[in-house]
Amino acid sequence: MKDVIPIQTNNTETIAVSKNSKNIYQQAIDTFSNFCRARSLFVLHYCTGCGAIELPPAMTSRFDMERLGIQPMVTPRQADILLITGYVSIKTLKRVILTYEQMQGPKYVIGICSCTVNGGMYWQSYATAKVLSEYLPVDMYIAGCMPRPEAVLTGLQQLMKKIEKGEANSWENYFKRYDYYLGNQQHLFGDTWHTPTDILEEARHYHLYGAESTGNNTARLIKYTVEHDLTKLDAPLREKDSMTKRGKK
């Protein structure tokens, strides 16, 4: 395993939602869809850690998330928000990543609890992942051990504002900088880590394929899929990959 991963916070690059390149109708539609999007958010029902115990009060009659247009949703495909409620053990992190990749864009990740920021109370534990934003692009952290339902609601409201302004775009980072995220994932789960979702293909689909989408780590993934004859998975990957290389020349 490699020893050092350079720390990069994923907020270093601001994603240019270059309004200038779009014409006025496109801008209007974007604004409108952002407005709508912010008002109907589905939260994936997945409790990863102890912070999840404050979600039932936040969802039910006392604090009532639904008045903000936020509702729990049971399948990842239909959910918009992935709430990471607390520490993620490495075993859970794998499932979280699989789940995240299944969600449709635009998707948002909120790290609730101090444990997702920097390991929190379990900083010393061999079994939990420490900095969540190394493995997934996180839109917002709600710190606290554990944050009260009011804090959760405030966090969600801030996310809504961000969405409305069109600033909550960190999900695009996952495609643009897939190599970085994949590298960190491989560091933790071993070089044979692979998921059924073809991220590079999706990146192309969303027009988010960038210079940092591929690199050493994706090469390792592709090599693995070739070696293990997951040809169905790797065929389009290899093809397109060589195409970009040719394109670069």
Place this chain on the structure above:
Amino acid sequence: MRAENYQAVTHPESHEFELNFGPNHPGIEGNYALKVRVNGDKIVAAKADGGYLHRGFEKLMEGRLWIQNIALVPRICVPDPVPMEMCYALGVEDLCQFEVPERANWLRVLQLELSRIAAHLFTFGGHAATVGMYSNMFWGIADRDLILDMFEQMTGGRVYHMYTIPGGVRRDVGVEQLDKISDLLDYLEKRLSDYDNLFFNNKIFIQRARDTGILTPKQALSWGVTGPNLRACGLAFDVRRDDAYLCYDQIDFDIATETAGDALARNLVRRKELAQSIYIVRQVIDYLKKDKSTHIRCQIPNPLAWKVPAGETYTRVESSKGELSFYIVSNGGEKPYRVHVRGPSSMHAVQVLEKLVTGGRLEDVAQIMFSLDACPPEVDR
């Protein structure tokens, strides 16, 4: 998955397939998984898969000071954290030979019983949701929140209080606060009949829960089940009475039992325990109001250089899920040498759950899990 990745499944002759029930499943309690083999909707075999909440608690505790561990222990069981603090504190007190003031013990009982009420409300709220009765879930969680408010006023924390420390408790509770708690108890007592009408006497619930997941007394004993699940089979065992700690031997309460051993009986036991806990808290409030002493903590050494005498001790506490025990070994150092946590759910959330689910129907899995009150963080630690 992309379209070209999809491969048609050729059906085996048995028509059995494997279903991952959890960890990302609305019917599962916490972050836990069951792998079930189903034939149609009948379950042929089941296998529990834990470890999603594993943090290596026992290892972490070995690396921290005795005083630091107070903050760590309640996190072992999220819905019912007070017994964890209690059990740890009892163990350390036993090793250090602390004389705990009487008032502190009563304050601890107050916390323990309120926590039990909160946990039970949460559990049968969850159970109601699994049979499709969401209003009861909303009620249960909202009423539990009122108890959390009391906790907040008494200790400063909603869910984790770190209130019980070895040697006593952190703060005293004033008369005004006690009045507020007894008002809350009045309210809860009134609500109990509402719960009866809405849930416990509800035909939907009774028909779904009766004869589901039956545990016979013999099975319960041989599988090491404790707590409400054991009492639902007619066996009256309660650590509070039989291995009395704190001042439970001075308190009057009944041990709620049922005989059927099914999901319905387990819930009825919890329902009776709610009433019992309210009754206990009332006695505690009376005592605390009469008692004029302000001594709530014995002298503890400098926390940063606190050395606990060498020895080992096994302490048990009745949590809302069953018998919780800590085995604490000290070698005379500043940190515990070994702490073994025996979560009550480790018995009924693994072997028993697997066995009860097998042979039943898929839609009952969630129900059985909630009726057993399985708490995955306790199993994984």
Place this chain on the structure above:
Amino acid sequence: MVWDQDKEATKDNYASQTIVLDQILHELDTLNIEQKNNQRFRVDVSAEALPALLSLLKGRAGYTQLSAISCVDWEDEFELVYHLWSYETKVLVSAHIRIQYTPAVYVSVYDIYTPAGFFERDIYEMYGVYFEGSPMMEKFILTEWHGPAPMLKSFDTLKYVNDMFNWQEYQPDWLKEIQAKGGKVVS
């Protein structure tokens, strides 16, 4: 079967308990009993005699519940502690045995106490002590862990964590102010 509490009867029970345990003591000569208080007994026994002791305690003295099996790593040997509870006499007996460090193997008591299955699997995962004859020796919690048995004293979590994970920088303004005045974070 309802266990009632009659205070007088319980006291008699405690007394008779000592007698029962004494009788068992005579049958197994490698036994050492220590009474800690009314409801706690500590028994030290040799590893070979433990299964016999457990079956005697279960069959003759009514110790029907295996409350827990704890494992302690003493760096040159393992200590296994079997906590047994009797519902009738309300007494808890902890049976301590010592087993060698390598190879760490012991026999399963699953046939006597079913709950042992869970604890033995747990100890195997966390300490690497193998229990012969236990039906559930596959992994449960650490299914995706490939390192050494984590609860061993020789496994250093802090070092592992520092090798494996990065930390996020945290430099808030208030900390900078304090540092400018000469303060620092003590760790």
